[in-house]
Amino acid sequence: MTLLLLLAPLAALSQAQEQPGLDLSEPPPSQTSPEKAPLPPPPPGAKPPDAKPSKSRDEAPLAPGERDVALGDRVKAVQLKGFLKRRRLELGLAFPGTVNDAFYEKLGVGGKLAYNFEDSFALAVRGSYFWQIRSAHVREGQAAFSSQILTSRVNGQAMLDGIWSPVYGKVAWLGSKIVHFDMYLLAGLGSVWSATSSTPRGGPFPGGGHAAAEVGGGIRFYPNSWLALDAGVIGTLYPDQPTASAPSTVQKLIVAQIGFAVFFPFSFEYARP
Amino acid sequence: MTTRALNLVVCAAALATLAPRAARGSAADVFEHKVKPVSGQLYQKAGKLELTPLGSISLNDAFFTKYMGGAKLGYHFSEYFSLAVSGLYGTSGTTGSTSVCRTTCQPASSDQLNLVPGEIKWLVGAELAFSPIYGKLNVFAQKAVHFDLYVLGGADLVNYRDVLASLQPGVTPGNATSLGGHLGVGGRIFLARFIALRLELKDVLYSVPHLPRGNLQTQLFAEAGLSFFVPVTRRDGQ
Numbered sequence: 001m002t003l004l005l006l007l008a009p010l011a012a013l014s015q016a017q018e019q020p021g022l023d024l025s026e027p028p029p030s031q032t033s034p035e036k037a038p039l040p041p042p043p044p045g046a047k048p049p050d051a052k053p054s055k056s057r058d059e060a061p062l063a064p065g066e067r068d069v070a071l072g073d074r075v076k077a078v079q080l081k082g083f084l085k086r087r088r089l090e091l092g093l094a095f096p097g098t099v100n101d102a103f104y105e106k107l108g109v110g111g112k113l114a115y116n117f118e119d120s121f122a123l124a125v126r127g128s129y130f131w132q133i134r135s136a137h138v139r140e141g142q143a144a145f146s147s148q149i150l151t152s153r154v155n156g157q158a159m160l161d162g163i164w165s166p167v168y169g170k171v172a173w174l175g176s177k178i179v180h181f182d183m184y185l186l187a188g189l190g191s192v193w194s195a196t197s198s199t200p201r202g203g204p205f206p207g208g209g210h211a212a213a214e215v216g217g218g219i220r221f222y223p224n225s226w227l228a229l230d231a232g233v234i235g236t237l238y239p240d241q242p243t244a245s246a247p248s249t250v251q252k253l254i255v256a257q258i259g260f261a262v263f264f265p266f267s268f269e270y271a272r273p
Numbered sequence: 274m275t276t277r278a279l280n281l282v283v284c285a286a287a288l289a290t291l292a293p294r295a296a297r298g299s300a301a302d303v304f305e306h307k308v309k310p311v312s313g314q315l316y317q318k319a320g321k322l323e324l325t326p327l328g329s330i331s332l333n334d335a336f337f338t339k340y341m342g343g344a345k346l347g348y349h350f351s352e353y354f355s356l357a358v359s360g361l362y363g364t365s366g367t368t369g370s371t372s373v374c375r376t377t378c379q380p381a382s383s384d385q386l387n388l389v390p391g392e393i394k395w396l397v398g399a400e401l402a403f404s405p406i407y408g409k410l411n412v413f414a415q416k417a418v419h420f421d422l423y424v425l426g427g428a429d430l431v432n433y434r435d436v437l438a439s440l441q442p443g444v445t446p447g448n449a450t451s452l453g454g455h456l457g458v459g460g461r462i463f464l465a466r467f468i469a470l471r472l473e474l475k476d477v478l479y480s481v482p483h484l485p486r487g488n489l490q491t492q493l494f495a496e497a498g499l500s501f502f503v504p505v506t507r508r509d510g511q
Contacts, residue, residue, distance in 0.1 A: 102335035137335035144388035145373045145381055171408025
């Protein structure tokens with residue numbers, strides 16, 4: 001019996017200790033909880049409370065139509081953000097192609113180095129190199145109109161961009177796997193090198209780069225903790241004078257691009273208060 | 274039972290109370306006893322007809338910009354696969370590339386324009402679409418917007434104003450029809466259970482046999498339409 005008395009406090013202690021980690025079960029109702037406190041008697045003549053059973057307190061208000069889906073046993077919604085970019089370095093590769101020049105299409109390859117100061121903001125240095133493809137429309141236009149089709153032959157670009165990602169969401173791939181995504185806008189300044197850059201008519205920078213500005217946007221999917229798949233459209237404006245006989249004009253380089261980026265470090269952790 | 278045996282039983286019982294409790298997986302589930310938030314497909318398409326009046330504009334044109342209107346009728350075999358037929362009819366305008374500049378710039382004549390391709394009159398086609406992605410996002414942190422994304426491909430009959438091999442003043446070429454195809458991507462933004470905004474980008478390929486070279490033409494189209502799903506109710510009758 002002595003041994004039993006010695007062990008009793010330990011047994012009580014073991015009951016008090018829970019499994020490591022968060023117990024998210026509902027706490028027992030408090031005796032002093034105002035919700036459980038006895039209601040004061042109704043004033044004379046007051047309408048009695050509705051006898052119909054009220055909805056459970058646990059049922060969160062739902063948007064119209066949401067209740068239908070709640071009946072289905074599907075994948076649970078993720079409560080935390082599924083991908084964090086804050087304080088992570090990003091190294092990306094992209095494959096752009098122009099969508100606004102039917103005569104001289106440009107295909108390229110590009111790279112990007114970005115640092116994410118916040119989940120929603122990053123600063124990126126990116127560059128692209130382009131190859132120009134002369135389409136059949138050049139010959140058709142020259143034959144029909146006896147014309148000389150002017151083009152600014154872009155060789156490459158180097159830009160410094162600010163990237164803002166205000167929209168975050170998630171998608172289901174084939175109704176099962178959840179993939180997170182965000183949408184971004186970017187804007188930046190930099191330089192574009194064209195065929196005229198190496199001539200005396202080149203731009204103000206060494207090497208003849210033309211000052212350029214760009215805006216764009218896109219969407220990125222995050223299939224795992226270190227990879228992003230990117231698709232976007234970027235429009236770059238720069239002044240160029242394709243031939244000496246033509247006036248200098250603002251050239252528009254609009255590219256659609258797909259690519260991917262690898263994040264460093266490869267994983268992330270939530271910082272809990 | 275002897276006193277010694279009784280003590281052993283009591284000690285064993287006391288030690289048993291010290292044993293770690295079984296993991297309470299279900300109790301630690303935040304969703305227990307609650308309405309489970311789900312990421313199921315709120316707006317379902319399987320087994321429904323989809324009728325889409327739409328408008329279309331050509332992109333990246335060399336000589337003619339096309340403005341077309343039409344409709345698409347599709348049937349969703351499942352949430353992921355659908356088959357549709359579509360028709361587009363429209364008009365064209367010349368692009369800035371057709372300006373002929375010598376001392377001054379002026380629009381190209383109709384005789385000159387008869388030498389270049391790209392003036393599409395109408396298209397009819399059938400396509401298969403695969404929609405593996407369904408998602409939602411919050412707009413202004415208030416309302417969840419549901420959407421899906423898909424890829425599509427199909428065959429088309431393309432009717433266009435034919436081209437002349439050489440400049441023939443006063444001669445107007447007729448229209449011609451050739452077989453083509455298209456590939457594209459698109460998405461739906463669901464506005465209600467039976468209405469969705471539909472956006473597509475597709476590249477139409479077709480041949481123009483009368484061109485001396487470069488017979489294969491490509492034409493990029495951006496389309497926007499409003500989809501109506503029939504029946505309105507879900508498969509479970511809700």
